[in-house]
Amino acid sequence: MDAEIKKxxxxxxxxxxxxxxxxxxxxxxxxKIKQKNVKQLYLSIPKRSVLFQSLINIKILKRKVSEIxxxxxxxxxxxTGAYFANQVGLPVYKNLRLxxxxxxxxxxxxxxxIDDVVRFAKERPLKRDERKKSISxxxxxxxxxxxxxxxxxxxxxxxxxxxxxxxxxxxxNPHKQAVFGLIAGGVALLLMxxxxxxxxxxxxxTPNKQVIEQSINVTLAETHxxxxxxxxxxxxxxxxxEIAPPELTQTITYKTxxxxxxxxxxxGQITVINEANREWTFIPxxxxxxxxxxxxxxxxxxxxxxxxxxxxxxVVIDVVADEFDTxxxxxxxxxxxxxxxxxxxxxxxxxxxxxxxxxxxxxxxGTTITRTQVTEEDYNNALELAKKQLVEKVPALLEEQLxxxxxxxxxxxxxxxxxGGIKIEEPxxxxxxxxxGTSAEEFTVTAKVKARGFAFNESEMLVxxxxxxxxxxxxxxxxxxxxxxxxxxxxxxxxDDAGIYELTATIKGVEAFDLDPNKQAGINLVKKIKDHIxxxxxxxxxxxxxxxxxxxxxxxxxxxxxxxxxxxxxxxVKIVVDNVEALAEVENLGQANLLK
Numbered sequence: 001m002d003a004e005i006k007k008x009x010x011x012x013x014x015x016x017x018x019x020x021x022x023x024x025x026x027x028x029x030x031x032k033i034k035q036k037n038v039k040q041l042y043l044s045i046p047k048r049s050v051l052f053q054s055l056i057n058i059k060i061l062k063r064k065v066s067e068i069x070x071x072x073x074x075x076x077x078x079x080t081g082a083y084f085a086n087q088v089g090l091p092v093y094k095n096l097r098l099x100x101x102x103x104x105x106x107x108x109x110x111x112x113x114i115d116d117v118v119r120f121a122k123e124r125p126l127k128r129d130e131r132k133k134s135i136s137x138x139x140x141x142x143x144x145x146x147x148x149x150x151x152x153x154x155x156x157x158x159x160x161x162x163x164x165x166x167x168x169x170x171x172x173n174p175h176k177q178a179v180f181g182l183i184a185g186g187v188a189l190l191l192m193x194x195x196x197x198x199x200x201x202x203x204x205x206t207p208n209k210q211v212i213e214q215s216i217n218v219t220l221a222e223t224h225x226x227x228x229x230x231x232x233x234x235x236x237x238x239x240x241x242e243i244a245p246p247e248l249t250q251t252i253t254y255k256t257x258x259x260x261x262x263x264x265x266x267x268g269q270i271t272v273i274n275e276a277n278r279e280w281t282f283i284p285x286x287x288x289x290x291x292x293x294x295x296x297x298x299x300x301x302x303x304x305x306x307x308x309x310x311x312x313x314x315v316v317i318d319v320v321a322d323e324f325d326t327x328x329x330x331x332x333x334x335x336x337x338x339x340x341x342x343x344x345x346x347x348x349x350x351x352x353x354x355x356x357x358x359x360x361x362x363x364x365x366g367t368t369i370t371r372t373q374v375t376e377e378d379y380n381n382a383l384e385l386a387k388k389q390l391v392e393k394v395p396a397l398l399e400e401q402l403x404x405x406x407x408x409x410x411x412x413x414x415x416x417x418x419x420g421g422i423k424i425e426e427p428x429x430x431x432x433x434x435x436x437g438t439s440a441e442e443f444t445v446t447a448k449v450k451a452r453g454f455a456f457n458e459s460e461m462l463v464x465x466x467x468x469x470x471x472x473x474x475x476x477x478x479x480x481x482x483x484x485x486x487x488x489x490x491x492x493x494x495x496d497d498a499g500i501y502e503l504t505a506t507i508k509g510v511e512a513f514d515l516d517p518n519k520q521a522g523i524n525l526v527k528k529i530k531d532h533i534x535x536x537x538x539x540x541x542x543x544x545x546x547x548x549x550x551x552x553x554x555x556x557x558x559x560x561x562x563x564x565x566x567x568x569x570x571x572x573v574k575i576v577v578d579n580v581e582a583l584a585e586v587e588n589l590g591q592a593n594l595l596k
Contacts, residue, residue, distance in 0.1 A: 222499025266335025332368025
């Protein structure tokens with residue numbers, strides 16, 4: 001083949017030359033070769049071309065060219081490229097004058113490995129059917145070839161841009177792509193095997209709990225009267241501080257309720273109906289009342305016959321509306337009502353269904369004219385209201401006095417407000433009595449009272465109560481919650497002269513089974529549970545655990561989530577105690593023995 005090419009040195013035509021760009025890929029070069037209607041083509045390839053970066057590239061190019069029954073010759077000065085081409089059996093020349101290339105193995109290339117890869121290529125003969133080209137023809141066509149090569153290169157780049165990345169990767173390095181695919185698939189398969197072959201479960205259990213209550217007797221001793229007693233610090237005795245202001249006062253504004261009715265009352269007729277088997281007699285001013293509280297009174301005596309063969313007994317009577325309804329509001333023009341049903345107000349409920357009245361015509365003549373007037377009833381009601389409101393406010397007023405006491409305000413004291421804890425004398429109230437009979441819309445009333453109470457240190461009381469509550473703790477349980485709001489007091493004995501109050505104090509807490517996995521009880525329970533549930537169906541395992549006296553609630557989370565049963569391996573089942581942690585102050589009190 002070399003001899004044939006040598007004979008054609010002077011006959012290389014410009015149209016037989018393809019100029020390869022430095023970054024041009026195999027697919028683009030092959031597309032150029034396909035477009036040439038020439039069997040034998042010369043590829044002018046620059047140094048460091050992408051084509052020369054891989055022996056596989058040259059091997060692929062040669063195979064693809066052979067498939068379309070064409071031949072290629074490399075024109076290059078790149079040592080690596082020339083070496084690779086020689087290994088796969090492609091002719092290489094330095095230039096278009098077809099000067100021979102001196103082959104040498106480039107640095108970094110393993111010659112033996114390359115020989116193994118392309119050994120089959122050396123054994124294939126190459127055909128050269130194209131006629132020889134003269135050197136003069138080559139020289140004359142260089143300029144045109146360069147221009148044509150540039151246009152062809154631009155076209156090839158556009159085609160190259162439109163090709164998918166997947167195809168280029170497959171053409172350039174199909175082995176690498178396959179390896180990555182195998183690795184990814186293997187990893188996914190391994191993860192699936194791990195999760196399926198190694199199922200696990202976490203069981204969350206909530207300990208059973210109950211409310212417990214502890215009551216103790218505590219003595220409150222007034223500090224000034226019982227200094228000797230308190231100095232000995234006796235058990236369950238707390239100092240008390242008397243809160244006794246000189247006098248508590250309060251002024252209120254009372255709105256006048258008295259109304260003088262100066263209008264006219266509505267009048268009309270009603271029919272009294274008797275469905276009973278006996279006669280009913282009604283005296284004048286008998287009240288007949290509507291559902292909304294309007295009152296009409298009979299004018300004369302009336303006898304209503306009993307129920308007969310013709311039906312209920314009936315009598316028509318005259319009635320006049322009252323000045324005020326049952327709620328104390330003027331009736332006036334509200335009494336001008338249409339047909340309605342009325343009940344006999346003073347009858348028993350059972351009789352009211354047998355004897356009643358109906359109006360068939362409109363009541364007329366009612367007008368509403370009223371004016372405000374302070375009555376003696378208003379005055380007395382105002383005095384009573386002022387005293388009542390002051391007595392109700394005494395605890396709050398004593399609390400305010402406690403806060404204003406400089407010596408006691410920052411001592412954490414609490415006023416004993418239970419029944420008997422505060423002593424209240426008879427209150428007094430007064431107002432200007434001349435207001436009676438006037439048209440005043442409102443007037444003021446002042447009330448005063450003497451009262452005293454005791455305050456004690458609530459924190460010290462809380463310590464005593466919590467200590468006593470902890471003493472009730474069962475050996476296999478722990479106090480998980482203490483409710484300060486649950487504390488209540490009841491005085492059962494008091495000596496005002498000695499300043500001694502004896503009371504019962506009660507506190508409530510929540511006691512739960514102590515299932516701490518670091519303690520023996522928790523360790524034993526976990527072992528007991530696992531001995532029964534490993535490999536069991538989740539439904540059966542849950543039912544077993546919830547029936548244990550130590551457990552209130554169970555929640556199971558497992559993998560895979562569709563697994564109907566728990567794992568059989570002990571290490572694949574984890575039990576977590578979802579316990580309510582004890583309050584910090586309770587834990588501290590558990591180690592203390594305060595006030596004892």
